[in-house]
Each structure stands twice: as C-alpha cells, then as structure tokens.
Amino acid sequence: xxxxxxxxxxxxxxxxxxxxxxxxxxxxxxxxxxxxxxxxxxxxxxxxxxxxxxxxxxxxxxxxxxxxxxxxxxxxxxxxxxxxxxxxxxxxxxxxxxxxxxxxxxxxxxxxxxxxxxxxxxxxxxxxxxxxxxxxxxxxxxxxxxxxxxxxxxxxxxxxxxxxxxxxxxxxxxxxxxxxxxxxxxxxxxxxxxxxxxxxxxxxxxxxxxxxxxxxxxxxxxxxxxxx
Numbered sequence: 001x002x003x004x005x006x007x008x009x010x011x012x013x014x015x016x017x018x019x020x021x022x023x024x025x026x027x028x029x030x031x032x033x034x035x036x037x038x039x040x041x042x043x044x045x046x047x048x049x050x051x052x053x054x055x056x057x058x059x060x061x062x063x064x065x066x067x068x069x070x071x072x073x074x075x076x077x078x079x080x081x082x083x084x085x086x087x088x089x090x091x092x093x094x095x096x097x098x099x100x101x102x103x104x105x106x107x108x109x110x111x112x113x114x115x116x117x118x119x120x121x122x123x124x125x126x127x128x129x130x131x132x133x134x135x136x137x138x139x140x141x142x143x144x145x146x147x148x149x150x151x152x153x154x155x156x157x158x159x160x161x162x163x164x165x166x167x168x169x170x171x172x173x174x175x176x177x178x179x180x181x182x183x184x185x186x187x188x189x190x191x192x193x194x195x196x197x198x199x200x201x202x203x204x205x206x207x208x209x210x211x212x213x214x215x216x217x218x219x220x221x222x223x224x225x226x227x228x
Contacts, residue, residue: 023052030060034067042067058124062134065118069103069137076100076133092227093198095153098140101133102152112175115141128186132193135183142175143221156225162218170214177213180206180220198227 026048033045042064049057066072079100103115115138122134140152146169147155166173184207187193188200202223210216 023054024056026052027054027056027060030057034060034063037064037067039068039070055124055126058121059127059130062118062122062125062130065114065121065134066137068106069114071101071137092202092224094202094224095156095227097136097199098143098152101137101140102144103137103141111141111145129193132183132187135179135187139176139179139183142172142179145169145172156221159225162221165221166214166218173217174213176220177210177215177217180216181213 030045030048033048034042037045046061046064049060066076079097103111103118105111106114115134119131119134119138122130125131143152146160146165180203184200184203188195188203192200194200194203202220205223206216206220209219
C-alpha cells in the first residue's frame with residue numbers, strides 16, 4: 001500500500017513538460033513559484049494563474065490551499081507512511097491520517113470556508129487523487145470541530161454519545177456524512193488510493209450501515225471509536 005500511495009499524492013511537485021502557450025508559460029512559472037512557496041508567499045504564485053481556468057491552473061490553486069495550511073508534500077508523504085506503521089498499534093489509520101490534514105481558520109475565513117474551497121479547487125483539477133486528498137482534509141476539519149479544538153484521538157477515546165453530538169452539531173455531522181459519500185467511490189473503488197486498507201473498511205462499513213448522511217457520519221465516528 002505504501003508505495004502505491006506515495007506515488008499518488010503529487011501535491012506540489014507537478015512538472016509540466018511543455019509550455020506551448022502563454023497560459024502554459026504562466027502555469028509553469030506558478031509551479032516553479034510553488035516549489036519555493038511558504039504560507040505567507042503562496043498567494044504570489046496563485047496570482048500568476050489569475051483568469052486561467054485550465055485543469056493545470058487548478059493544480060496550482062489546489063496545491064496553494066494546502067501550502068497555506070503548512071501541509072506540504074513531505075507532510076503528505078509522512079501521513080501516508082504512518083498508515084502502514086500504525087495499522088497494528090490500536091490507533092485507527094483514519095485518525096493518524098486526519099491529524100495531518102486539519103485546516104485552521106485564517107483572517108475572516110473559517111476553517112470550513114478554507115477546506116471547502118480546497119475541495120472545489122482540487123476537484124477542478126480533474127485529478128481523483130487530489131480530490132480525495134481534499135476530501136480527507138474536509139473530513140478531518142469537520143471532525144476536529146467536534147472536539148472543540150482538542151485531539152481527535154483523545155476525543156474519540158472519551159466515547160462521546162454520538163446521538164448527542166449529532167443533535168448539538170447537525171451541520172458538522174451532515175458534512176462528515178456527505179464527505180464520506182463523496183470519498184468512498186473514488187478512494188475505495190478499483191485502483192483507488194485506499195483500496196484494500198482499513199481506511200476503506202471504515203468508509204465501506206459506514207455507508208453499508210447508514211441510509212442518511214447523518215447516520216453514515218455517526219457510523220463512521222463509531223468505527224473510529226472502536227479502534228481507539
């Protein structure tokens with residue numbers, strides 16, 4: 001699993017071999033800019049593709065969404081490697097993965113605003129791999145919101161009553177369920193990034209046990225509780 005996944009998350013280091021148009025030139029320059037970008041400088045790179053709506057330009061925007069959160073290619077590689085190393089430790093691999101992908105609020109934008117923008121940008125790249133990455137970040141961010149800012153694993157270990165959680169945070173629960181429904185077909189289908197892993201076991205079981213987004217979210221959180 002590890003080798004397969006490491007190849008499938010080319011978040012920042014995407015190289016476009018040919019630049020046959022002015023748009024391609026701009027995208028290529030933006031890519032070079034991204035390779036050196038930090039959260040405080042990445043908007044300069046995005047500005048280079050302003051007005052361009054190609055799939056390549058959305059790779060720049062998708063990558064920038066993660067760089068703003070200080071989620072770099074090396075962070076993604078480490079998160080995926082930990083899926084293997086933690087698979088038998090009693091910590092659910094989903095929790096390990098999500099710890100790396102939580103988005104934080106910035107300025108006047110909420111964490112939800114920012115992660116939903118990332119899902120939109122990454123979806124517009126046409127890359128299922130980048131879309132799954134963004135959906136993973138969305139699930140992580142909404143689950144994190146349920147903890148009140150604390151550790152996801154610690155919150156799960158307290159075994160909160162999920163019916164009470166759903167009643168007090170219905171929008172967050174709905175978003176988690178919808179994210180699972182969007183992620184499962186592309187992450188767990190034939191050739192999917194997480195096919196055959198415990199991540200997909202959780203996603204598949206949750207969808208198989210629930211008929212609504214709310215029920216699917218509660219089933220998913222219950223699966224995570226059972227492995228912590």
